[in-house]
Amino acid sequence: MLDNLLILIVSGLFSGFLAGLLGIGGGTVLVPLLVTLGYIPVQAVATSSLAIVITSLSGSLQNWRMGYLDLQRVILLGSPALITAQFGVYISNLLPDYMLLTSLGILLIINVFLGNLRQRLATRPTSTSTKTAKIFPIIARLGTGGTAGFLAGLFGIGGGVIIVPLQILFLEETLKIAIQTSLGVIVMTTVSATIGHASQGNVLFPIGLILGAGGLVGSRISTSLLPKLPNRVVQFCFCGLLAILAVYTFWQAWQSYSRT
Incomplete structure (x- = not known):
């Protein structure tokens, strides 16, 4: 029992x-770790959602105090996510364990490419508007927020790695505004996902609280370290870690499939 508690604290x-450090939502790490500790994938997804609520809420409150959080942007993007998160929860309860893990592994690989895309978009000259943003603003916001919500419910991740490039591409937001807004949206998506999973009895509340508390401390440490690291080093670590986690998640999926 004490060993598991120590592992949970370190994992958080x-x-x-x-x-x-890398802008990776905690769920991409927590879900594989919780499965390794013996929890079934849907419990890992649900409990990860609770942990992310804590860390994203802390970051959003800090942004709000500093005047960097636009609540109108957050609400417009987060509102559809409240609904689509429930669809993600529903599907996660229907999928066999190996299919849920395989899907998460595929998402991690996609995130490698999206992370590279985000880096390129960050250096792109920004304009005040685009044709897409002008003509289809409601569709763009519904699609961006809805995607984040669905992924939060399905995989127990915040969705920041995906929602940030979508905000830049379709809503013409700067990278800084996109990151700050996405953190607020993640609060809404993960709260919705946690409520949905809790109604199904999937959330392990003591474990989620421990992981969330550990995540608060860990994020503060890495935030102070990040400015000192070269961008190339950060990008290499980002892609390398996601690739390793994807391979490991595929292996867990195979193990789960072999037991069926």
């Missing part, structure tokens, strides 16, 4: 550290 610290 590690996921928070990576979230602050």
Whole structure:
């Protein structure tokens, strides 16, 4: 029991550290770790959602105090996510364990390419508007927020790695505004996902609270470290970690499939 508690504390610290350092939502790390500890995938997804609520809420409150959080943007993007998160929860309860893990592995691989896309978009000259943003603003916001919500419910991730490039591409937001807004949206998506999973009895509340508390500490440490690291080093660590986690998640999926 004590060993598991220590592992959970370290896991929370590690996921928070990576979230602050690489911009990776804690769920990409926590879900595989919880499955390794013996929890079924849907419990890992649900409990990860609770942990992310804590860390994203802390970051959003800090942005709000500093005047960097536009609540109108957050509400417009987060509102559709409240609904689509429930669809993700529903599907996660229907999928066999190996299919849920395989899908998460595929998402991690996609995130590698999206992370590279985000880096390129960050250096792109920004304009005040685009044809897409002018003509289809409601569709763009519904699609962006809805995607984040669905992924939060299905995989127990915040969706920041995906929603940030979508905001830049379709809503013409700067990288900084996109990151700050996405963190607020993640609060809404993960709260919705946690409520949905809790109604199904999937959330392990003591474990989620421990992981979330550890994530708070870890993210504060990495946030102070990040400015000192070269961008190339950060990008290499980002892609390398996601690739390793994807391979490991595929292996867990195969193990789960072999037991069926």
